[in-house]
Amino acid sequence: MSWRRVESQGISILNGILGDYLVESGNPLAIDMGFYHQSRLLEPDHLTPLIDQYSQGDGVAPLERCPVKLVVLLHGLTNDETIWDFPLRETMDQPASITDQSTSEFGRDNYGLRLARDARYIPLYLRYNTGLKIMDNAHRFSALMTQFVNASPVEVDEIVCIGFSMGGLLLRYAQLLEHESTQNWLHKVSRVFYLGSPHSGAPLEKLGHIAGKVLGVVPRSYVNIWADWVNIRSQGIKDLRHGVNFGPDQDEYLPFNDAVRHFFISGAVSSEKNRFANQMVGDALVRVDSARPANAPALSEYAHFDATHHLALAHSDRVYEQILKWCQNQL
Template identity: 30%
Template sequence: MGVTRIVEGVHRSVLGTLGLPGAAAPGRTRGITGMVYRSIQGVTLGVDAALQAALRRLEPWLERAQGAPDESAEAERDAVLAALNGVLGDRLAADDNPLALPMALRQHGRALELAALHAQGAATGRVLLLIHGLCMNDRQWLRSGHDHGAHLARTLGYTPVYLRYNTGLHISVNGRALAQHLEALLASWPVPVQELGILAHSMGGLVARSAVWHATQTGQRWPAQLRHLIFLGTPHHGAPLARAGPWVDLLLASTPYSRPFTRLGHLRSAGISDLRYGHVLDADWQGRDRLARSPDTRTPVPLPDGVACHAVAATLAAQRSPLAERLVGDGLVPLRSALGAHDDPARCLAFAPADQYVVARRGHLDLLSDAAVARQLVRWLTPPGERDPATATAER
């Protein structure tokens, strides 16, 4: 069965979320799609051989789904590719496999077209970049009918731009590429840019921090326009589960799109290994065995100066407690890690109390759709002169 069953499991999981039927056996597809998977299940000559063979046979289906008139088919394809890249993206990129996702700026599930945006009068001076987390993609900001980017566009006049990237690559590699993309984006934005805001979920927050660091080191101009940097459940200091091993299995099992990849066992992409401690620099991983047990040797990277930085964290517990903060968290990220707290003062991220927000009885993915989180984002991003005094103080 090998990788073929894994990929088919992702496919079936996505169909299930869309309310579409699958085969009688759990994790199996039916019809023509099922026949495609059946035809390649004989590949059992090791992980690498099975992976390459399965992906080669899967490519035609993915290509047919691209640009299909059925929106759900495209969403399904994107979800499969995002999950694949999260677990195997570094291998795909190293092999120049066409399934390796290139970094891209997007809107409405399509490549961003600045000329069309300008022609439609849809470009404002307030740009909001949204960065997804591991094994996810730009379409998955829409959860339970809510999209933070669309909500902030309606309420505060932001123009949302969504990043899509290969989450299996090292975080610092993605950070460097993002810095370059933002430099080019703001230089060609069709109207004068008043401010840039970044809203990042999970791993996306580490990519954002890495991008700011790279841009500052190389003298890029866009950090001067960055006004807000908001983290949703970002593992700034990693998580104990990541160091123990089961982290990736829990993370992948948290979404139907990526759940079947837990069958890959100990296979870990570079991006996943970076989540053990929250690596954001090349120096954090270069010259080291990324899969070996090792202490935290990161170079501390503080929050950027002159930027309003905000942290949103969730806990599955009913209320905050020392145990919940260190262990429970949102099911994947401990509360202290999401808030940037660390026993070593040199590693603590200086989020002001007013820039921290915690929601109880919520999990990691709930941060994408929680109504209280949406209200808090509006509070933080509303310019001071426009804030309603009655709602200026957030619930704690």
């Protein structure tokens, strides 16, 4: 692992914990949202050479490849786009391909590259400040998607979105915003995948909220001073307490966009389906009943993977095979 990658991941962790404060204080360590390719920021006008890169080998000029398909991958809290990368040892036996040759930095292999190889999707990896309010990030993401779709040198026929953990919640809000927008890229989205996303909230953040409240009312300064430390959590982390519940009593659910198909994937820490730990903690951070929301549309699809903890959902061979299968099925 290069030091550049370690630095990038360290900054992402810092932004997850204190990202809102970094923005408010004008700190240069605050992450600006953008699409990245091989750890480099992509501008909208870079989409043309990116299409060229993934089209080479087809024997067809890029501008003749109309339409094109995009897969957009959104990481989770304190992550960056490298959370999608499989460990290097797991990529050694993969056959060489155009996408392998053009994206060989750090020996990377991930869902985006595999979908490029197996289904001809062009991958875009989002990097964003996970310490900001999820709704704020949804506004930024919607604007960024509009920029890139408008900048495509050929028609974008289909968009598939894959959100891991917080990334899935960001997609929920972004769909709601775009559904009400005049600049709508959403009509190009065919499928949205939610991998370990806490739609009804994450238990650890709920516990942190309770701990901060309890410590804050204890009438001893040397005890309730710890409430200040507990409550330092960023607004992005605090948003995870309720997931996409909203309203005055946090008992209303954000509606799903019925124009696209929704796919939900959950994990569990144990290989035993009915083990008590699986029921209580799910994949260690998100419970199964939160990853599979009760108000999902009727035509939604679900998949569950035992012995697959939260982070592993972002780079699992079994999970990828399920994603590919769903992508290849006709809607």
